[in-house]
Amino acid sequence: MNGTPRGLNRTLLGAFGAVLIAAGGAAAWAAASKEFARDLTSAGTLVWGSVQENLAAGRIGGTGISWWTAAVLAVFILVAVLLVCWMAAQGTGRSNQLAHQEGEMGDTTVDTAVAAEAIKTALARNPQVLSTSVQSWKTRSTAGGTGLKVTVQARKGASPAEVGSAVEHLVDDLDRLLGTQLPVLLRIKAGTRTRFARTDRVA
Amino acid sequence: MKNTDAADPHLIRRLARRETHSSRAALSIAVAALLLVATVWLAMELVLSATGNAALLMPPAELARRTASLATSTIPGALMGAGLALGLLGLAMLAAALLPGTKSRHIVRNGRSAVVVDSEVLAAAVSRTARTAARLAPEQVTSSVGRKRIDVEVRPGSGLDVDTDAIRKAVEREVSGYGLRRPLAVGVSTGTRGTVGA
Numbered sequence: 030m031n032g033t034p035r036g037l038n039r040t041l042l043g044a045f046g047a048v049l050i051a052a053g054g055a056a057a058w059a060a061a062s063k064e065f066a067r068d069l070t071s072a073g074t075l076v077w078g079s080v081q082e083n084l085a086a087g088r089i090g091g092t093g094i095s096w097w098t099a100a101v102l103a104v105f106i107l108v109a110v111l112l113v114c115w116m117a118a119q120g121t122g123r124s125n126q127l128a129h130q131e132g133e134m135g136d137t138t139v140d141t142a143v144a145a146e147a148i149k150t151a152l153a154r155n156p157q158v159l160s161t162s163v164q165s166w167k168t169r170s171t172a173g174g175t176g177l178k179v180t181v182q183a184r185k186g187a188s189p190a191e192v193g194s195a196v197e198h199l200v201d202d203l204d205r206l207l208g209t210q211l212p213v214l215l216r217i218k219a220g221t222r223t224r225f226a227r228t229d230r231v232a
Numbered sequence: 233m234k235n236t237d238a239a240d241p242h243l244i245r246r247l248a249r250r251e252t253h254s255s256r257a258a259l260s261i262a263v264a265a266l267l268l269v270a271t272v273w274l275a276m277e278l279v280l281s282a283t284g285n286a287a288l289l290m291p292p293a294e295l296a297r298r299t300a301s302l303a304t305s306t307i308p309g310a311l312m313g314a315g316l317a318l319g320l321l322g323l324a325m326l327a328a329a330l331l332p333g334t335k336s337r338h339i340v341r342n343g344r345s346a347v348v349v350d351s352e353v354l355a356a357a358v359s360r361t362a363r364t365a366a367r368l369a370p371e372q373v374t375s376s377v378g379r380k381r382i383d384v385e386v387r388p389g390s391g392l393d394v395d396t397d398a399i400r401k402a403v404e405r406e407v408s409g410y411g412l413r414r415p416l417a418v419g420v421s422t423g424t425r426g427t428v429g430a
């Protein structure tokens with residue numbers, strides 16, 4: 030439901046994994062075969078030699094610093110910024126607005142807290158439910174752009190069908206109240222409270 | 233404003249799929265953090281050497297020279313070990329990228345919302361059904377819910393018998409009422425050891 034870039038995660042992890050496998054394979058092969066190790070070192074020395082020539086050729090004025098050094102530094106900084114962006118993109122997309130409508134009299138905004146309080150209060154009376162949390166997320170594919178995620182921690186042994194239909198009634202009420210249908214994700218989960226709370230033996 | 237496509241089956245399927253599969257967010261953050269540390273270190277070494285300061289660990293020129301001759305200047309055993317470790321790490325990351333990363337949750341068929349139930353919740357509900365059908369104490373029934381099947385183990389008191397067929401029917405009736413998208417086969421077994429004093 031959230032904006033975690035799952036495709037990007039998998040692509041980058043796969044690419045870095047492939048690079049590591051290649052490097053590890055080369056290292057292991059170099060350890061096993063003296064000839065390959067010599068080839069690697071001579072190729073590496075050759076590359077480093079040409080890099081040094083370029084460094085010397087690209088001096089900035091009278092300083093000992095090369096243009097190449099500055100360019101590499103810029104690339105490092107760019108990579109660091111991209112890495113921070115990648116980290117920051119995980120779990121994004123949370124919103125605290127459920128619905129937004131612009132009219133002639135002004136704009137109307139419905140906060141997520143409205144739905145959250147209504148759903149929590151209604152489910153607090155339900156003996157099958159230990160706790161409820163409600164979040165809203167920006168979804169990409171819908172016109173309204175907001176989706177509602179309801180997470181219900183069920184009592185041990187509670188029927189998922191009964192918990193599900195209880196929440197479904199609330200969602201229907203919410204649809205009527207808002208006059209619009211929001212995409213809803215309901216997760217019925219077990220947690221530490223489920224494990225330690227007593228079983229409802231009457232159920 | 234009125235988004236009538238909230239009950240769009242494609243959207244519901246996408247929401248349910250995202251909730252039942254790992255996003256690889258934790259691994260991504262760990263990998264990005266490690267790479268970030270390495271990149272920042274390299275950038276700092278570069279700046280320090282360009283400004284003529286002492287290196288933190290190793291100046292970039294020496295690092296490059298050592299990397300170039302790494303294959304011949306390292307003990308083969310250490311090189312082999314490091315190579316294998318790197319390869320395994322890479323394999324784990326590639327596996328994370330390619331494997332589906334399914335979580336132990338089940339999707340409930342629903343026309344309005346995407347509904348996802350933890351397998352643990354299903355197992356607890358199945359245990360409750362089984363023990364009600366067999367009139368056993370809670371600790372005499374254990375259930376586990378996998379991706380394709382439910383296994384119920386009942387341990388009746390010593391010398392007593394339970395009707396496993398009746399239990400299976402009760403559990404099947406209960407589970408079919410959940411409307412799971414992937415139907416689960418039910419297996420009921422009695423434990424080999426009886427329970428005393430239950």
